[in-house]
Amino acid sequence: MNTRLAPGWLAALFLLSGLPLYGQSHYDPQKAFSPLFYTAKGTLLRNADGAPGPAYWQNRADYTVTATLDTAGKRISGQVTITYSNNSPATLRYLWLQLDQNITRKDSRSNTMQAPGVPDSGNGFVMEQVSVRQGNSWMPADYRVEDTRMKLLLERPLDKGRQLQLRITYRYYLGKSGGGGRSGYLDTRNGRVYEVSYWYPRMCVYDDIRGWNTLPFLGSGEFYLDYGDIDYRVTLPAGMIVAGSGALVNPEAVLSPAQQQRWKQASASDRTVFIRTPEEVTAEMRRPPAGTKTWHFHMKNTRDVAWAASAAFIWDAARINLPGGKQAMAMSVYPAESAGSQAWGRGTEFMKNAVEIFSQKWFVYPYPVAVNCAGAVGGMEFPGIVFDHWKADAQSLWMLTAHEIGHNWFPMIVGSNERRNAWMDEGFNTFIDIYAHEAFNNGEFAPKRDGEYAPAGGNPAEEILKVIEKPGIPPVLTTADAFLGEDDHPVEYFKTAFGLVLLREVILGPERFDPAFRQYIHDWAYKHPSPEDFFHAMENGAGEDLAWFWRGWFIHNWKLDQAVKSVNYTDGDPSRGALITLENLEQLPMPAIVKITESNGKEHTLHLPVEIWQQGREWTFRSPTVSRVTSVVLDPEKQLPDINRNNNRWPATP
Known part of the structure; x- marks a missing residue:
């Protein structure tokens, strides 16, 4: 039985010589374990156990979009009809919409931060008509555009349980890098590759936490959207292939009979099958078809859709096998420059395996296709489709594919607010990537490495110290746009993911973490x-009060420094067990992992719970040893982010 001894007892003990040096403790247990963590109790909207409550509500936005891509003018012209359902208890007297393409305007808030006073150049969305349906008639809407947002005043307030329709006719120019770097185009030898996102006005979220969520799009924070069905049509030159979110509704109108047959073959194949071969690409370049084609897609229960188009696309696909006998299709589209067995020739293999791994371990993929698109965008996610860099080799393409399609779980399925809480999608997704790297092809590309602070062969528990110890580094719970560019990836991605690894591997164990x-x-x-x-969800599911962990790792940037302070024997008798004193020198508490070696050769690895630090900065326990202790080592596998490992070892002397 572990026994905590009062300091006065230590004077009666025989103190061994050769103690390691340790510093002054800065630890305050009242600060770490303060009981007033949660600011609100559970309600009918959000249960105290972390689940939605019986009265939980959210609004719905369904979209019908028709768009034309003018390849000569690099212009997208479109019309979107939005059916907006008010499921909230409030009467809405106005609506807010997101106009994220307006970030390209010179007078956008993002650009004004860099160059105030520069007049607008006419970029961004051009609103040709904005209408609200009243009865059977469309009436001009009263609206005002403010930066990347639009406020629409309602002549007739929208009551609870009612819906209305908006219709917006718009156009904008597709830049080489647009939409905050999340869309654009790439010139290849067989034609231009277009990647198109944030391409139609979208509803802001009205929720029970903040009401209207109207943070402007500044480039770092991504998006927060309601769910609905999206039906969209894209018209463009007949020789182009379109890959998009959701199901292709009219394959017979846009694919050749041979391509339709290959599609059918791919849908039943675990091996990659060409739908459009490299030979077809070059043949059509010599004899481009005339006229235009309209590609029609439909996606159910989604936050958004995106698409890519090119006459240069090689297109291959394979079946995705999902739990419960369900199936989907993995696809890749890429130019000839990206082809090869050590590059995009494995794109569909990577996509198929990533979706299968995530589906088996966490939640079944719900969409009919998962598309991997090679282009100018280095890595960006959307429901059912991802944009990855056309120059990626096999290893980087696997990392990109797994990460970007992993976003379909966070935040496309679990719909957190990316613009405010980027760690809840980037960090969670990086966390599940770690295990996908281990699972894919017997760990072909494992372990997952992230950036300059994670060189090959390094230890993440030591690499994270570069993040934690950086002066002025923001905590994880920081709004996305408040991070310096050099800090967002280390904190949002790496620190969040490593924190979840600590929670799974050290604090809770997989058997409690995974079900929760x-x-x-x-x-x-x-x-x-x-x-x-x-x-709340993790605490209730795992049966553990984790306020100390959320407070220290996510809300603050506390450091960890555990030390072995002393080893003593009662009455100088090693056969009665050693009394080992540990100390917490910094503010972050953690469970203690202690490896003890005896002179008789026996080794003991003991796991002490975090509660040892509730009462003070020191803890003394009796070890199960029967001979002289020769070594005490804290965290022997180096799993914890301890800032000073020099005091983790007790080297006893005879």
Whole structure:
């Protein structure tokens, strides 16, 4: 039995010589374990156990979009009809929409931060007509565009349980890098590759936490959207292939009979099958078809859609096997420059395996296709489709593919607010990537490495110290746009993911973490969780009070420094067990992992719970040893982010 001894007892003990040096403790247990962590109790909207409550509601936005791509003018012209359903208890007197393409205007808030006073150049969305349907008639809407947002005043307020329709006719120019770097085009030898996102006006979210979520699009924070069905048509030159989110509704109108047959073959094949071969690409370049074609897609229960188009696309696909006998299709589209067995020739293999791994471990992929597109965008996610860099080799393409399609779980299925809480999608997704790297092809590209602070062969528990110890580094719970560019990846991605690894591997164990995490995903699928919902869900699912961990790792940037302070024997008798004193020198508490070696050769690895630090900065326990202790080592596998390992070892002397 572990026994905590008062300091006065130590004077009666025989103190061994050769103690390691340790510093002054800065640890305050009242600060670490303060009981007032949660700011709100559970309600009918959001349960105290972290699940949506019986009265939980969220609004719905369904879209019908028709668009034309003018390849000569690099212009997209479109019309979107939005059916907006007010499921909230409030009467809405106005609506807010996102106009993210307006970030390209010179007078956008993002650009004004860099160059104030520069007049607008006419970029961004041009609104040709904005209408609200009243009865059977469309009436001009009263609206005002403010930066990347549009406020629409309603002549007739929208009551609870009612819906209305908006119709917006618009156009904008597709830049080489647009939409905050999330769309654009790439010139290849067989034609230009277009990647198109943030391409139609979208509803802001009205929720029970903040009401209207109207943070401007500044480039770093991504998007927060309601769910609905999206039906869209894209018209462009007949020789181009379109890859898009959702199901292709009219394959017979846009694919040749041979391509339709290959599509059918790919849908039943675990091996990659060409739908459009490299030979067809070059043949059509010599004899481009005339006229235009309209590609029609439909996607159910989604936050968004995106698409890519090119006459240069090689197109291949394979079947995705999902739990419960369900199936989907993995696809890749890429130019000839990207082809090869050590590059995009494996794109569909990577996509298929990533979706199968995530589906088996966490939540079944819900969409009919998962598309991998090679182009100018280095790595960006959308429901059912991802944009990855055309120059990626096999290893980097696997990393990109797994990460970007992993976003279909966070935040496309679990619909968190990326613009405010980027860690809840980037960090969670990086976390599940770690295990996907281990699972894919017997760990072909494992372990997952992230950036300059994670060289090959390094230890993440030591690499994270570069993040934690950086002066002025923001905590994880920081709004996405508040990070310096050099800090967002280390904190949002790496620190969040490593924190979840600590929670899974050290604090809870997989047997408690995994069911709780799966339940969180299941409960908040197609809904909008807050950070506190996640905290509640993990605590209730795992049966553990983790406020100390959320406070130290996510809300603050506390450091960890555990030390072996002393080893003593009662009455100088090693056969009665050693009394080992540990000390916490910094503010972050953690469970202690202690490896003890005896002179008789026996080794003991003991796991002490975090509660040892509730009462003070020192803890003394009796070890199960029967001979002289020769070594005491804290965290022998180096799993914890301890900032000073020099005091983790007790080297006894005879």
